[in-house]
Amino acid sequence: MTAYIIRRLLHLIPVLIGMTLITFSIVHLIPGNPAQTILGEAATQEAVKNLEESMGLNEPYIKQYGIYVTDLLKGDLGTSLRTKAAITKEIWPHIAATFELTFFAMLFAIFIGVNAGIISAWKQNSWFDFLAMLFALVGVSIPVFWLALMEQWVFAQELGWFPAYGRENSRDPIAAITQFYVLDAFIHLDFPRIFTILKHLLLPSIALGTIPMAIIARMTRSSMLEVMQSDYIRTVRAKGAGQFLVIYKHALKNATIPILTVIGLQTGVLLGGAILTETIFSWPGIGRYVFEAINYRDYPVIQSGVLVIAFLFVIINLIIDILYTYIDPRIKY
Amino acid sequence: MKGKYAFWSILMLLFILLLTACSGDGGADPGASEEGNEEGTSEQKGSNAAGDQVLVYARGGDSVSLDFASISDGESSRVTKNIFESLLDYDKESFEVVPGLAHDWEVSDDGLSYTFFLEEDVTFHDGTPFNAEAVKINFERWADPKHKYAFTDKGYAYPLYGTMFGGYKGDDTHNIKEINVVNDYEIEFVLQAPQGPFLQNMAMHYFAMTSPAALEKYGPDIGENPVGTGPFKFVSWSKNDQIILEKFADYRKEGLPKLDQVIFEVIPENSARLIALRSGEVDIIDGINPDDAAGIESEEGLELYVRGENNVGFLGMNVEKEPLNDKLVRQAINYAVDTEAIVEALYADYATTAINLIPPNYLGYNEEIKAYGYDVERAQELLAEAGYDNGFELDLWVMPVSRPYMPDPETVAEIVQSNLEEVGITTNIVREEWAPYLEKTGKGEHELYLLGWSGSNGDPDYFFDSLLHGDSIGGENRSFYKNNEVDELIDQAGAEIDQDQRAELYKQVQAILHEEAPGVNIVHSTPLAAAKSEVKNFIPHPSTSDPLEEVEIATE
Numbered sequence: 078m079t080a081y082i083i084r085r086l087l088h089l090i091p092v093l094i095g096m097t098l099i100t101f102s103i104v105h106l107i108p109g110n111p112a113q114t115i116l117g118e119a120a121t122q123e124a125v126k127n128l129e130e131s132m133g134l135n136e137p138y139i140k141q142y143g144i145y146v147t148d149l150l151k152g153d154l155g156t157s158l159r160t161k162a163a164i165t166k167e168i169w170p171h172i173a174a175t176f177e178l179t180f181f182a183m184l185f186a187i188f189i190g191v192n193a194g195i196i197s198a199w200k201q202n203s204w205f206d207f208l209a210m211l212f213a214l215v216g217v218s219i220p221v222f223w224l225a226l227m228e229q230w231v232f233a234q235e236l237g238w239f240p241a242y243g244r245e246n247s248r249d250p251i252a253a254i255t256q257f258y259v260l261d262a263f264i265h266l267d268f269p270r271i272f273t274i275l276k277h278l279l280l281p282s283i284a285l286g287t288i289p290m291a292i293i294a295r296m297t298r299s300s301m302l303e304v305m306q307s308d309y310i311r312t313v314r315a316k317g318a319g320q321f322l323v324i325y326k327h328a329l330k331n332a333t334i335p336i337l338t339v340i341g342l343q344t345g346v347l348l349g350g351a352i353l354t355e356t357i358f359s360w361p362g363i364g365r366y367v368f369e370a371i372n373y374r375d376y377p378v379i380q381s382g383v384l385v386i387a388f389l390f391v392i393i394n395l396i397i398d399i400l401y402t403y404i405d406p407r408i409k410y
Numbered sequence: 411m412k413g414k415y416a417f418w419s420i421l422m423l424l425f426i427l428l429l430t431a432c433s434g435d436g437g438a439d440p441g442a443s444e445e446g447n448e449e450g451t452s453e454q455k456g457s458n459a460a461g462d463q464v465l466v467y468a469r470g471g472d473s474v475s476l477d478f479a480s481i482s483d484g485e486s487s488r489v490t491k492n493i494f495e496s497l498l499d500y501d502k503e504s505f506e507v508v509p510g511l512a513h514d515w516e517v518s519d520d521g522l523s524y525t526f527f528l529e530e531d532v533t534f535h536d537g538t539p540f541n542a543e544a545v546k547i548n549f550e551r552w553a554d555p556k557h558k559y560a561f562t563d564k565g566y567a568y569p570l571y572g573t574m575f576g577g578y579k580g581d582d583t584h585n586i587k588e589i590n591v592v593n594d595y596e597i598e599f600v601l602q603a604p605q606g607p608f609l610q611n612m613a614m615h616y617f618a619m620t621s622p623a624a625l626e627k628y629g630p631d632i633g634e635n636p637v638g639t640g641p642f643k644f645v646s647w648s649k650n651d652q653i654i655l656e657k658f659a660d661y662r663k664e665g666l667p668k669l670d671q672v673i674f675e676v677i678p679e680n681s682a683r684l685i686a687l688r689s690g691e692v693d694i695i696d697g698i699n700p701d702d703a704a705g706i707e708s709e710e711g712l713e714l715y716v717r718g719e720n721n722v723g724f725l726g727m728n729v730e731k732e733p734l735n736d737k738l739v740r741q742a743i744n745y746a747v748d749t750e751a752i753v754e755a756l757y758a759d760y761a762t763t764a765i766n767l768i769p770p771n772y773l774g775y776n777e778e779i780k781a782y783g784y785d786v787e788r789a790q791e792l793l794a795e796a797g798y799d800n801g802f803e804l805d806l807w808v809m810p811v812s813r814p815y816m817p818d819p820e821t822v823a824e825i826v827q828s829n830l831e832e833v834g835i836t837t838n839i840v841r842e843e844w845a846p847y848l849e850k851t852g853k854g855e856h857e858l859y860l861l862g863w864s865g866s867n868g869d870p871d872y873f874f875d876s877l878l879h880g881d882s883i884g885g886e887n888r889s890f891y892k893n894n895e896v897d898e899l900i901d902q903a904g905a906e907i908d909q910d911q912r913a914e915l916y917k918q919v920q921a922i923l924h925e926e927a928p929g930v931n932i933v934h935s936t937p938l939a940a941a942k943s944e945v946k947n948f949i950p951h952p953s954t955s956d957p958l959e960e961v962e963i964a965t966e
Contacts, residue, residue: 131563160475160649161565161633167649226681234685241685242677247652247692248464250673359677361650369472369650374845 078402085398092391097149100384101142104376154381159373164381168366172385173256174244175362178354179347181278182286187340190290194297194336198305199324209294216291225284225357232280239280242359246273281358285351289343296339300332307331333404341397345390462670463963465945468677468692472650475633479552479616480566482866484954487615488696489653489674491955493535494618494638497526497545498609502949502957503718504771505868507613511540511639521604521907524612528595532662534621535643542597546589547622553586554579559622564630574611574867576602604905606912607869614867615955641667641959650676661959668947668962684940687712693945693963696954698938700758700817706940713941718952719762719769719934722873723815723862725826726929730890731857734804738796740927743858744782745789746833749932752825756818760938764931766920767877768870771952773909774916775870779924789833801834807851807859811844814937814954815862822860822932851888859888866953870916874900878928891928 112128129135133144148155154164193213197206233241244258245251251270254261259278262270304310305328313327352364363382370378402408473486478494499510512526532540551559552571555578560566568578576583588600601608611617624637636644639662642655653674657667675692677683683695684702688709698706698714707714725747727734734740753763762770765781793799808823809816816822827837837858842850851859863877863886876882879900880892896919903915939950947960 127563128565156565158565161480161630162475170648171650229682229685233689237689240691241689242682242691243651243675247466247673247675250646250648250652250654253648356678357682359651359675359679359682361648361676365650365678372844 081402082399085395089391089395093388096384096387096391097146098142100380100387101145103380103383105138149384154384155377157370157375157378159370159375159378164378167378168363168381168385170253170256171361171363171366172389174360175348175351175355175364177244177257177259178278178281178285178351178360178362179344181282182347182351183289183340183344184286185282186286186290186293186343190293191297191336193290194294195301195324195329197294197298198301199320201302206298210298213291213294216287216294219287221284221288221351222353222357224287225281225354228280228284229357240277244274244277244360245270246277281354281360284358285347285354289340289347292343293336293339297332297336300335301328304328304332330404334401337397337400337404341393345393348389348393349386463668464671464673465669465694465958465961465963466673466675466692467694467696467958468675468683468686469696470676470678470680470683472676473647473653473674476636476644476647476653477566477620477633478618479568479571480633482570482616487953487955489655490618490636490638491615491640492642492655492672492958493636493640493644494615494620495640496613496615496618497528498613500613500868500951500953502951505610505613505720505865505952507609510613511545511619515609517609517907522601524599524601524608525592526597526599528597529662530595532639533660534619534624534637534639535658536621536623536627536637538621538623538637540619540639541594542591543594544619544622545597546591547625548619549586549589549617550579551625552617553584559625561630561632566630570614570616570866574607574614574616575605604907606904606906606909607867607871608907610867610869615953616866641957642669642672645671652676663959667959669958672958687940687942690942694939694941694948696937696939696950696956698940700756700760700938703758703760703938711943713943713945715939715941715948715950716760717937717939717950717954718771719936720868720952721815721862721864721935722764722767722769722931723813723822723860723933723935724764724767724929724931725822726859726861726889728851728854728857728859728888728890729928730854733796733798733802734857736796737926738792739798741782742789742792742796742833743830743835744927744930745785745792746835747826747829747930747932748784749781749930750784752822753933755825756821757933757935761933761935764934765924767923767929767931768873768916768920769865769934772865772868772870772873774903774913774920776917776920776924778917779920782927782930786832793833793835798834801836803836803838804830805840805857806837807840807842807847807856809844809847809860810841813862813864815864815933815935816860817935819860826858826860852884854888854890856888861888868952870912871900871904874916874919875904878923889928891926893922893926896922896926 112125112132112134133141136144152165154168156162157164157167160167193209197209200206229241232239240246251258251261252265254264258274259271262274310323310328313323318327349364351362352368354360355362355365363386367379367382370382469485469488471485473489474481474483475486476490476493478487478490496510497512498507498515500506501508511532512528514527516525517523528540528542528545534540538544547559551557552568554560555562572578576585578584585602585605586599587602590598590600592598619639620632621637624635625632628635634647641658641661641663643658645654645656647653655672657670661667677686677692680697680699683692684698686692687695703714706712727740727743729735729740750763753761763781765779766776768775806823806827809819812818823839827839830837840856850856851861863873865872876886878887878889878891878896880887880894880897883890883892899915899919903912903919906912906915937954941948944964946962946964948956950956
């Protein structure tokens, strides 16, 4: 197991190098002089030249790439062209916001999706199965922005049960420490605030989690159905084990692998920034951060945003791979 | 049962692992932790638990930088307007120049020397005294790219200074020749040539005063650490989320500001912003779909605000391309496009059909000019006269983004297309991304194009000189229109300091442009804002930078 993890970590190195190469090329593939772009058309030639020098743009590409990677290793993602602020400092709250939202969206998706899938498989062809799968079909097909707008309209405007936007009550902002607001509220031992933050999380989590939930439910159902037909399940049943035990203990474990794969992929997708949900619920996440940067051609931010998202995706995959071997010791690589 | 628990605990483990892995370098916003409102989480309207007056102002996008002069971004100046002050200011509802940090000023007869008399006993938020030396440092910072606070090596540039004062230190056209500190509270600006809109420019919010001590202390981080003399001081900024300002107790105007705290929130969706207003989560919203306006107006508890006109949306023509080089064709297009129908269809009556390039409330607006009006027959006659009976084809470029002067360019293009079809002109709609759109129209690759212009100093010069002066070809004059008579009149008006004289000159410019028709002026939009009825004394400014010092929240 340890040897496997080490091997798997070593595999990461070429992947990471490839990622940096691609993000590095983004800036250089785009026509035009970055220094000119930064200063605008009215800038004097001299100013452009000075900026080029201070940015190292007059060096050969190899050396520039070297500087880029060295800076990355130091945790320096560069400076935003638009705001002139350090990206490392700017990007963190956005990552945390996306992370928190993804966490709760996936919690919702996994809890409902897995259980609905299991019950559908257990009571195959029952009315519950039929309804759950219809619901799942609607769930994968529903446009996220529509769902988000409907939620907002019904639960924020008409009923007033939940807030319409943001991560917390804007009149009373949290003293952020980690930028994970739920965690921060725990640290402050401020329990009413935890409740407020969870209230803000609910609508966007449901909007964001609906598609993964539907996919997970369908995957769980089909995977469970397959396992339920295998011989060992019949044996367990023959031993006289109760239905619940058969399903949740014996069958689920073998059905988990494909479900886990889907969960991993979906988590990766959500971490990439859910631009629609983030826009509608004014969630200051990574998706919106990169989207704004694209609008303004803020290349260093696009570059860093893409790099961070790719990195998170790789990490999720790594964790899923490690979980495979943990769940199913027969898996050997 | 064991299997189930294992499954869940693994999942929890997965997330906790990620959580801890990523919180290692927790870059907590230092500003945010200074925020001390931990008394409770009550959602009481207009105040926090301590009973302070807190106002939440929601807008569509975040500020770019709080160093106002280094960017030209409305969402930035909306916030900095309340942190900083300029030597002069605009009236609450218009662009009329009123005193700011200078309570009085004198202009020499030749228009080359302006002396400003500054308010005494004013301090910046950091305690630094405000004086003539501070004014000089600020202006030199913008004028001189080599100035120690210019931060050009960090990508800082001051485009609006260059536009408004003819360039930078060392340029031939740079108009501010000298800045002389007469004494602590008296400062003289010596100009190279008389400049008509000089005072108008000095009142622009882009030329507000930053504390020199803060420039020294924060260096290039000044964009995130604004220190001014204004009614509110900066507390914290979490990007794409909120900016918090609080009352500056030593503000120079007695009894102001009335609010204890102002929070600028970013809510990108127009509909979400309105819902947040209705549910009481925010107090003022800027940016409303015209279709929602009627609903807000009739809704109890909400108040609709209409900003003054300060922009123009137009259908431009590249007059270098055939057949648009023919005046008759251009006039024919003016008759053919039904501007009133466009305004009615797309702005729900919250806009004015444009006749001239400048908005009606501007200096020198020529009221004698009558609109072309929608007249298909007249258009056809003119086309026949020009020898185009059989019609022709034109490319129509459509901007890919919505702007206050044109929230829905795609539909405007469709209406224009069908209007022109009626008189026999076939148009092919061309779509480009925003940056290439500006770049290619600047180079003249287009024929017809949709665009607009927003005022920033409330002066006609900013419209005529930028959009239709021959020297602006290659810049903002995307119509490639060059008329020596017009150029001369614009130059003359730009150098004239008697405002009545200037008004006359601009009237002449408009008369010529109306006849020459280098474009179809479509609309002056009046952007909308809304607030809860409890919000008192809120006056939206046409520049979109609303001063909030007098705003208060009525408590019943």
